[in-house]
Structures are given as C-alpha cells and as structure tokens.
Amino acid sequence: MSFINYASREINCKIVYYGPGLCGKTTNLQYIYAKTNPDAKGKMISLATETDRTLFFDFLPLALGTIRGFKTRFHLYTVPGQVFYDASRKLILKGVDGVVFVADSQIDRLEANIESLDNLRSNLAEQGYDLDKLPYVIQYNKRDLPNVTPLEELQELLNPNKVPEFNAVAPTGEGVFETLKAVAKLVLTELRKGS
Amino acid sequence: MNSPMVIYEDEFKQMADVCERLRMDANAKAVFLIDKNGQLILTTGKHEHLDTTALASLTAGNIAATDGLAKLIGEREFSILFHEGERDSLHISLVASQIILVVMFGDETSVGLVRLRVRKATDELVKIVQSLLDKTQNPGANSPFAEISDDDLDILFS
Numbered sequence: 001m002s003f004i005n006y007a008s009r010e011i012n013c014k015i016v017y018y019g020p021g022l023c024g025k026t027t028n029l030q031y032i033y034a035k036t037n038p039d040a041k042g043k044m045i046s047l048a049t050e051t052d053r054t055l056f057f058d059f060l061p062l063a064l065g066t067i068r069g070f071k072t073r074f075h076l077y078t079v080p081g082q083v084f085y086d087a088s089r090k091l092i093l094k095g096v097d098g099v100v101f102v103a104d105s106q107i108d109r110l111e112a113n114i115e116s117l118d119n120l121r122s123n124l125a126e127q128g129y130d131l132d133k134l135p136y137v138i139q140y141n142k143r144d145l146p147n148v149t150p151l152e153e154l155q156e157l158l159n160p161n162k163v164p165e166f167n168a169v170a171p172t173g174e175g176v177f178e179t180l181k182a183v184a185k186l187v188l189t190e191l192r193k194g195s
Numbered sequence: 196m197n198s199p200m201v202i203y204e205d206e207f208k209q210m211a212d213v214c215e216r217l218r219m220d221a222n223a224k225a226v227f228l229i230d231k232n233g234q235l236i237l238t239t240g241k242h243e244h245l246d247t248t249a250l251a252s253l254t255a256g257n258i259a260a261t262d263g264l265a266k267l268i269g270e271r272e273f274s275i276l277f278h279e280g281e282r283d284s285l286h287i288s289l290v291a292s293q294i295i296l297v298v299m300f301g302d303e304t305s306v307g308l309v310r311l312r313v314r315k316a317t318d319e320l321v322k323i324v325q326s327l328l329d330k331t332q333n334p335g336a337n338s339p340f341a342e343i344s345d346d347d348l349d350i351l352f353s
Contacts, residue, residue, distance in 0.1 A: 002199040003234040007207030042248045091259040095232030191340040
C-alpha cells in the first residue's frame with residue numbers, strides 16, 4: 001500500500017526482499033546502501049541476531065527523485081529467511097507494494113528456494129495479495145559460485161510466469177541495482193494504473 | 196486491496212493541530228503520527244536530532260509484532276505501548292486501528308498526564324482519520340501518478 005502525502009508532497013512505496021535464509025537479501029541492501037549518494041539514503045537499520053542473521057528486518061529508505069512535484073521514496077525491507085521466523089515475515093509483508101524474490105543459485109539450496117517461494121505466495125494470500133498481481137521480480141543470486149543450478153532449471157522451477165529476472169552476485173553488486181530498478185519501475189507503473 | 200494511503204492537506208493540517216495541542220497539553224517533547232505500514236505522516240516538537248524515518252519504521256515493526264502477540268493470546272489488539280527510558284520515554288498508541296500516535300516525553304511530565312491527553316487527542320484524530328479513509332475510498336480521488344509518462348519514470352532511473 002503506497003503512501004501519498006499531499007501536504008508534504010511525497011509518495012512512499014514499500015519493497016520487500018524475500019527468499020530463503022542466507023540467500024543474500026541483506027547483502028543486496030548493504031550494497032545499495034554503500035553505493036547510494038548520502039543525500040538519497042537514510043540510515044540502514046538491521047535488526048539482527050548476534051551472529052548477524054536477520055532477526056526481524058533490515059530497512060533502508062531511498063529517495064529516488066521527484067515525479068510531478070512529488071518526492072518519491074522507496075522503503076526497502078528484507079524478511080528473516082530462516083524457516084522458523086514465519087510470523088515475522090508475515091508482518092513485514094503488510095502494506096507491500098513490490099516484491100523481490102532472491103533465490104540462492106546453489107544446487108543444495110534449490111529445495112529451500114522452492115519452499116520459500118511457496119511460503120511467500122501463501123503469506124501474501126493470507127493478507128489478501130496475489131503474487132501474480134503484484135509488482136514482482138526474481139533475482140538469481142550467487143551466480144559466481146561453482147555449484148550452481150543451471151539457469152534454465154531455476155527459471156522453470158521458480159519463474160514459470162516469466163516475471164523480470166536477473167542474475168546477481170550481491171557482494172560485488174552485479175545485478176543488484178538492475179533488480180531494484182526493475183521492481184521500482186513496476187511499482188510506479190502499477191501506481192499509475194491504479195490511479 | 197492495494198489502494199494507497201492518501202493524506203490530503205486539510206486533514207494533514209487538522210491532524211497537525213491536534214498533535215501540537217497534545218504536545219503542549221501533555222508537556223511532551225515531540226509527537227509523531229505514523230501510518231501502520233511505517234510511513235511517517237507528521238511530526239511536531241523537538242526532533243532535529245532524531246532519524247524520524249527510522250523511528251517510523253521501527254515503531255510500525257514494534258506495533259506489528261505486538262499485534263501479533265495480542266492475537267496469539269486471543270486479544271484483538273494491545274492499543275497502548277509504553278517504553279520508559281532514563282531520560283526520555285515513548286508512549287505509543289493506535290488511532291482507529293490505522294494510525295500510530297507516538298508521544299516522546301521527558302521528566303517534565305508524567306505518563307499519567309500523557310495518557311490522559313492522548314485519550315482526548317485520539318478521539319479527535321479518529322474523526323479525522325475516518326474522513327481521510329472515506330476520501331481515499333472515493334473513486335474520485337486522484338493520484339498524482341495518473342498522468343505520469345514513461346519518460347518521467349525513466350528520468351528517475353537515469
């Protein structure tokens with residue numbers, strides 16, 4: 001649910017990075033944070049455990065610029081990927097405008113990807129959202145590792161509806177901004193349609 | 196389902212007036228109104244040193260987690276949260292189950308007074324929020340995005 005404030009002339013949208021544990025959601029946000037002009041970003045908040053696993057969420061506010069006199073901001077959130085944090089994941093999906101599913105390309109994480117995508121779909125449905133109707137992109141992360149699932153197989157299993165998809169290596173930034181731009185554009189296009 | 200939360204100038208001003216009056220009546224340092232999804236609506240009082248965007252997001256996360264706890268034990272919601280610090284404290288409450296009202300206060304006042312004034316302000320805010328929701332649901336409400344072009348979008352990402 002985007003947020004339009006006529007008094008302060010700003011519009012804010014919420015994008016959630018979803019995916020299995022250790023797939024690189026937080027790393028995506030850290031890279032965006034590191035490479036964004038200080039004027040365009042707020043403080044990055046990470047609610048993490050002592051071992052740096054996401055406990056509740058990461059949060060990064062980004063200012064994109066002005067559209068028709070309205071300051072346009074995106075609030076990026078990650079969910080905790082570990083299976084037992086499902087209650088927290090549901091909370092973070094509330095009011096979502098766009099979703100990035102970050103898949104872990106490693107062969108031994110294939111099942112975890114499928115499970116996480118099913119979990120995303122059902123958690124969205126619980127809140128009255130349909131993933132097929134939301135602005136949604138997929139990122140195949142960790143493409144630099146040696147033991148990765150072939151792209152065709154990932155596409156077939158995770159992206160049957162052929163939403164925009166990107167290869168990525170989040171720590172080096174490969175594919176990170178491409179993914180963000182794609183989902184942000186879909187969100188804004190959806191807002192235009194919705195109005 | 197995914198309709199935006201829209202704040203119009205009239206209601207913004209009315210809400211800002213109520214919040215400023217609350218701040219003065221409660222002798223509080225600052226008052227914040229936050230959308231349940233973590234978007235900051237308005238602030239009054241002293242908050243220059245605060246990252247208000249982060250405050251809004253964390254407060255919404257806090258409320259969401261507390262809501263989850265309430266449902267877990269069969270309550271509809273916990274409508275008030277209170278965090279007591281050594282210097283400053285936060286009184287957090289829900290308005291019409293839609294908007295979060297945060298009052299930051301120090302030892303110049305008491306939680307009892309804050310709570311009393313919050314209750315009064317909440318009654319006023321509920322009416323304003325209701326009028327906002329009615330307007331948002333009205334199909335005549337126009338989004339500034341109705342006329343944006345592909346070029347506008349491309350410029351943002353250039």
